[in-house]
Amino acid sequence: MSSHKSSRKNISNLHVPEPLNRPGDTPDFSNLHMPDLVSDKTHTLPRPDPMVDAYETEELASGLVRVLTLDGRTKGPWDPKLDADTMRLGLRNMMLTRSVDKRMFTVQRQGKASFYMKSLGEEATAVATAMALKDTDMVFPSYRQQGLLLSRGYPLRDLMCQVLSNSGDKLEGKAIPICYSSREKAFYSIGASLGTQMSHAVGWAMGCAYKGTDGVSCAFTGEGATAEGDFHYALNFSSTYRAPAIINVVNNQWAISSFQGIAAGQSKTFAYRGLGFGLASLRIDGNDFLAVYAAIAWAAERARAGGGATVIEHFTYRKEGHSTSDDPSKYRAKEEPDAWPLGDPVDRLKEHLILIGEWDEERHAALEKELDAFVLKAYKEAESFGTLTTETGINPRTMFEKVYEEMPSHLKRQRQELGI
Amino acid sequence: MPKNNNAKQMNMIQAINSALDIKMSQDPDVLVFGEDVGYFGGVFRCTAGLQEKHGLHRCFDAPISEGGIVGTAVGMGAFGLRPVVEIQFADYIYPAFDQICSEAARLRYRSNGDFTAPITIRSPMGGGIHGGTSHSQSPEALFTHIAGIKTIIPSNPYDAKGLLLKAIEDNDPVVFFEPKRLYNGPFDGDLNKPVDSWANHELGQVPEGHYTIDFEKARMHKEGSELTILCYGTMVWVAEAAVRETGVSADIVDLRSLMPLDLETIVASVKKTGHCMILHEATRTSGFGAELSALVQEHCFYHLEKPIVRVTGWDTPYPHALEWEYFPGLERVSKSIIQMMEG
Numbered sequence: 072m073s074s075h076k077s078s079r080k081n082i083s084n085l086h087v088p089e090p091l092n093r094p095g096d097t098p099d100f101s102n103l104h105m106p107d108l109v110s111d112k113t114h115t116l117p118r119p120d121p122m123v124d125a126y127e128t129e130e131l132a133s134g135l136v137r138v139l140t141l142d143g144r145t146k147g148p149w150d151p152k153l154d155a156d157t158m159r160l161g162l163r164n165m166m167l168t169r170s171v172d173k174r175m176f177t178v179q180r181q182g183k184a185s186f187y188m189k190s191l192g193e194e195a196t197a198v199a200t201a202m203a204l205k206d207t208d209m210v211f212p213s214y215r216q217q218g219l220l221l222s223r224g225y226p227l228r229d230l231m232c233q234v235l236s237n238s239g240d241k242l243e244g245k246a247i248p249i250c251y252s253s254r255e256k257a258f259y260s261i262g263a264s265l266g267t268q269m270s271h272a273v274g275w276a277m278g279c280a281y282k283g284t285d286g287v288s289c290a291f292t293g294e295g296a297t298a299e300g301d302f303h304y305a306l307n308f309s310s311t312y313r314a315p316a317i318i319n320v321v322n323n324q325w326a327i328s329s330f331q332g333i334a335a336g337q338s339k340t341f342a343y344r345g346l347g348f349g350l351a352s353l354r355i356d357g358n359d360f361l362a363v364y365a366a367i368a369w370a371a372e373r374a375r376a377g378g379g380a381t382v383i384e385h386f387t388y389r390k391e392g393h394s395t396s397d398d399p400s401k402y403r404a405k406e407e408p409d410a411w412p413l414g415d416p417v418d419r420l421k422e423h424l425i426l427i428g429e430w431d432e433e434r435h436a437a438l439e440k441e442l443d444a445f446v447l448k449a450y451k452e453a454e455s456f457g458t459l460t461t462e463t464g465i466n467p468r469t470m471f472e473k474v475y476e477e478m479p480s481h482l483k484r485q486r487q488e489l490g491i
Numbered sequence: 492m493p494k495n496n497n498a499k500q501m502n503m504i505q506a507i508n509s510a511l512d513i514k515m516s517q518d519p520d521v522l523v524f525g526e527d528v529g530y531f532g533g534v535f536r537c538t539a540g541l542q543e544k545h546g547l548h549r550c551f552d553a554p555i556s557e558g559g560i561v562g563t564a565v566g567m568g569a570f571g572l573r574p575v576v577e578i579q580f581a582d583y584i585y586p587a588f589d590q591i592c593s594e595a596a597r598l599r600y601r602s603n604g605d606f607t608a609p610i611t612i613r614s615p616m617g618g619g620i621h622g623g624t625s626h627s628q629s630p631e632a633l634f635t636h637i638a639g640i641k642t643i644i645p646s647n648p649y650d651a652k653g654l655l656l657k658a659i660e661d662n663d664p665v666v667f668f669e670p671k672r673l674y675n676g677p678f679d680g681d682l683n684k685p686v687d688s689w690a691n692h693e694l695g696q697v698p699e700g701h702y703t704i705d706f707e708k709a710r711m712h713k714e715g716s717e718l719t720i721l722c723y724g725t726m727v728w729v730a731e732a733a734v735r736e737t738g739v740s741a742d743i744v745d746l747r748s749l750m751p752l753d754l755e756t757i758v759a760s761v762k763k764t765g766h767c768m769i770l771h772e773a774t775r776t777s778g779f780g781a782e783l784s785a786l787v788q789e790h791c792f793y794h795l796e797k798p799i800v801r802v803t804g805w806d807t808p809y810p811h812a813l814e815w816e817y818f819p820g821l822e823r824v825s826k827s828i829i830q831m832m833e834g
């Protein structure tokens with residue numbers, strides 16, 4: 072632009088960061104702040120004692136903690152040394168999440184649901200977290216952690232009825248699809264306002280500490296939403312009160328159409344932000360199931376032992392559009408998802424299991440089929456409770472309920488006005 | 492609406508885009524930022540093409556921080572720029588509430604005119620798209636309650652462009668709410684009708700060049716003699732359908748500028764008809780209808796033949812599945828008109 076003065080030296084210019092790739096470009100990730108993936112460096116990062124001084128995690132916050140190599144081996148001190156059954160369960164949970172996503176995306180496209188969001192490519196961040204925590208540890212998910220619910224055995228039908236907003240929906244159609252809530256599964260109610268639940272997680276953790284339980288709370292935000300004040304409140308309060316919390320930043324490179332640099336600015340990693348608040352901080356390969364598992368286990372141990380909170384940046388990639396309302400081909404290179412240098416979490420765990428002789432292609436294909444059938448069966452049952460566009464079967468009276476504990480008289484009058 | 496030979500058919504998105512484009516071309520101090528507004532052109536496409544045409548540093552993406560967006564806009568405005576920021580959904584304006592109420596609205600007053608915040612805050616509002624609690628709200632009354640803020644809500648492309656140009660040129664902070672259900676066509680709340688388009692409507696004929704519409708000037712959408720309907724945004728179209736359906740002879744007053752408000756037009760109409768109905772999508776209690784009702788009572792008491800009636804959203808969060816039970820649609824408005832006129 073002629074009026075843009077970026078060519079002038081020694082004068083401040085309004086700088087607007089831009090992503091590496093736009094539609095039509097050949098994807099290139101060479102400028103990402105990412106250590107050399109082929110060398111051993113990412114696998115030789117130390118695994119300090121979980122009670123280490125927060126500032127000693129600096130190289131973990133600027134580096135990238137990994138366990139699985141790109142050719143399917145495990146390497147380095149962060150290897151959680153899981154047995155084959157646990158890894159197979161992890162694989163299954165990720166594949167189940169993927170299958171549910173595929174089904175519900177199609178259902179939305181068929182016009183039976185108003186909205187859906189996939190977690191394709193990011194399944195490890197949620198599934199490995201759920202498996203590394205106790206089932207009673209409270210999670211405060213963003214809308215892209217359905218893997219947490221599914222790993223904790225939440226009934227598929229219940230999840231699907233919530234998306235369909237029908238009479239089987241435990242939330243009685245009050246919330247938009249994917250804003251699940253299940254106290255029973257220690258899964259906090261998802262609100263659509265970004266960032267707001269980060270401080271709830273810290274408050275919950277402060278509650279655990281106050282009561283002297285060994286509970287840990289575990290929050291999730293996208294990298295984009297770290298720009299909200301709430302993220303900073305959460306880091307500040309958890310540092311001040313040494314709250315037993317785990318604060319996960321899922322850096323999937325995109326926030327709708329904005330690349331991660333809009334939230335990151337000139338900072339190298341999101342994990343590094345934790346250090347500024349005096350919190351232990353790790354950046355991990357979010358597509359590496361074992362690295363996620365190991366990091367969450369480390370942070371949970373630290374929190375339970377009174378070491379306070381940890382910030383974990385999961386370095387991953389959002390392979391699909393932001394939601395069913397989005398078309399990513401409008402703002403990013405089409406080939407980006409396949410060019411992501413850290414691969415796919417399902418493929419990588421699968422390859423590792425095959426390499427150690429605990430899995431094979433036939434079993435994998437069979438499991439995929441089994442899960443798809445299981446998901447379809449649950450979906451058929453869910454659909455029998457109605458859909459948003461046919462008949463939801465939800466009683467209009469419920470609209471006035473749960474606004475307050477007891478219905479005040481003005482709402483009773485309004486309900487009457489509606490004639491119900 | 493003045494006849495203009497250079498009018499072009501536009502939907503509300505295009506009309507808003509045109510206003511932004513004109514202002515950016517005329518005034519190098521106008522810049523546009525917000526979440527996803529840059530390269531992508533906004534989730535509703537209102538800023539499409541502006542970055543390409545006017546440059547990366549004049550239309551750009553902001554971090555997801557509504558407080559940061561409005562806060563920096565206030566600072567830029569104080570400096571002498573004229574920022575137009577987008578809050579992606581009105582439901583997400585609350586993180587910016589402190590900046591709007593305590594800063595943008597107060598700057599001129601507390602500095603006695605030494606500093607000002609000539610900023611425009613655009614934001615899609617309202618329901619009708621199955622957005623549930625978090626993508627449907629109509630928070631206008633929260634802003635009309637704050638001294639120092641102007642609150643504008645257009646109901647059609649022609650007004651949207653003229654009012655937005657006015658808002659950008661205005662030296663006070665303006666909150667400009669865009670009823671998202673009207674972006675692509677008028678909507679009367681009847682789901683069984685095919686989706687209407689602005690192409691079929693004269694208010695979709697928008698001059699290509701610059702024009703402004705004054706604030707504090709309501710638009711008489713339809714004229715009649717028996718009933719005054721005060722409304723704005725989506726409810727203007729629901730009112731029109733209900734008037735057609737019931738056959739009542741009504742003034743439909745599209746307020747479009749809530750603050751400052753055109754009291755004169757309201758009072759003249761109510762004195763003429765003796766009946767006043769107020770419509771809004773927002774929850775009823777302490778909604779803008781309460782203010783309107785008080786004003787009409789204060790100024791027209793001796794002309795009122797019936798109690799004022801409000802038809803509004805219920806005092807609940809906006810439900811997802813029961814959207815149409817919540818929305819004060821055609822059926823409810825028509826029924827209220829019949830009750831009022833016959834009762």
Ligand SMILES: Cc1ncc(C[n+]2csc(CCOP(=O)(O)OP(=O)(O)O)c2C)c(N)n1
Nearest residue numbers: 215263264265293294295296325326327583
């Ligand atoms: C307070 C608030 N502002 C804006 C939005 C609209 N919005 C929904 S998701 C999203 C992008 C979030 O990106 P990120 O945090 O990176 O999470 P991701 O979608 O990548 O998982 C935006 C801007 C919102 N939901 N809440």
Ligand SMILES: [Mg+2]
Nearest residue numbers: 293294325326
């Ligand atoms: Mg993201």
